[in-house]
Amino acid sequence: MQRKVFASKTFERKVVLISGGCAGIGRALALRFAQAGARLVLLDLDQDALDSLVQHLRDHHNVEALGLCCDVADAERVQHCVTLAIELFGGIDVLINNAGVTHRSTFAETSLEVFRRIMDINYFGAVHCTQAALPSLIDRHGQIIVMSSLSGFSPLLYRSAYNASKHALHGLFETLRCELLGSGVGVMLVCPGFTATDLRKNALVGDASIAAQPPLAMGRVASAQDVAEAIYRAALKRKRLLVMSNVDWRARLLARYFPRLFERVLLPRMSGIRRSPSGR
Known part of the structure; x- marks a missing residue:
């Protein structure tokens, strides 16, 4: 995707809060909204990385x-973090629920600890951020942007907990959008395809340990910068749903209307595998 700096003043001086803001798509979003003149609040686990990025933005x-x-x-x-951000910057105009974690293991080999950890971050993390920021977002007619995935509408093998968390996000935020009708708050779900980030380097396996995963044979891979640019443009238009261009439309169609054909033809390729993790 060709990137350029828009002349739009829509986000100038607006306060944008990004969870998981130090790496991958989160970092790219921080840089893109900074180009637009926004003020940034970044949440992440690595204080050193946060300090470095904040200094770079300044x-x-x-x-x-x-x-x-x-x-x-x-x-x-x-x-506490949202309250501090509101005290320092006066409010929150855009909340981007980006923090996430993935795994790679069969359902049978995935411990409850993995399910709980993934739901705690991917789903409840978005719940916590949204509940904390919602009063300010309503006051300022802001936007909520939620990072989902192609797995939000189609299954991917060996990611049952991850897929479940993304489906939960769709259920939550599509309902919230309806509840917020007339409030001036926009809700956008974003479904990128495979993206070149470090997410897989911190992937969980079935016993909840962390193991970097080998590259997948997964077709077109978008850059984090291209994903951030698409999200920025969609936020300008206050879209409800953004499905990235590298998400195969045939996968969406087959998964919904012809699930058996999808499972036989596209599921293995979309899952980036030729055999199961156990070699079966």
């Missing part, structure tokens, strides 16, 4: 930025 984009160490699974910590 030095190279001349924007106000705040980096707060935060595990989004901790509701009290999230509330």
Whole structure:
């Protein structure tokens, strides 16, 4: 995707809070909204990385930025960080629920600890951030942007917990959108395809340990910068749903209307595998 800096002033001086803001799509979003003149609040687990990114944003984009160490699974910590951001910047205009973790293991080999950890971060992390920021978002007619996945509408093998968390996000935020009708708050779900990030380097396996996964044979891979640019453009238009261009439309169609054909033809390729993790 060709990238350019828009002349739009839509996000100038607006406060954008991004969870998981130090790496991958989160970092790319921080840089893109900084280009647009936004003030940034970044939540992440690595304070050193936060400090480095905040300094970069200040030095190279001349924007106000705040980096707060935060595990989004901790509701009290999230509330504290959001309250601090509102006190310092006056409110929140855009919330981007980006923090996430994945895994690679069969359902039978996946411990309850993995299911709980993934739901704590991917789903409840978004719940915590949204509940904390919602009053300010309503006051400022803001936007909620939620990072889902192609697995939000189709299964991927060996990611049952991850897929479940993304389906839960769709159920939650499609309902919230309806509840917020007339409030001026927009809700956008984003479904990228495979993206070149470090997410797989911190992937969980069935026993909840962390193991970097080998590259997948998964077709077209988008850059984090291209994904961020598409999200930025969609946010300007206050879209409800953004499905990235590298998500195969045939997969969406087959998964919904011809599930048996999808399972036989596209599921293995989309899952990036030729055989199961156990070699079966």
